[in-house]
């Protein structure tokens with residue numbers, strides 16, 4: 665059996681297209697700050713909600729980040745949405761890295 669493409673992708677085999685209204689982990693990660701800022705289209709927010717429902721990794725990521733944001737907002741009354749987004753990116757990177765290293769699959 666020879667792969668049609670002539671080479672084998674070792675990193676996952678994610679289809680370039682995806683079902684309409686669905687998001688994958690990468691997209692959740694990319695859109696998370698907008699999602700938490702309530703700055704995404706309702707359709708996307710719902711797709712993320714749905715993904716969160718069946719993806720434990722993203723559930724942890726979203727819950728952790730949301731909590732972080734709430735703490736930040738409570739902490740600083742002067743926080744602007746822009747500042748939150750920036751801090752969120754930093755918090756996100758940290759949270760994402762943690763969840764990655766904490767995962768024990770093969």
Ligand SMILES: [Zn+2]
Pocket residue numbers: 688689692715719721722
């Ligand atoms: Zn996910």
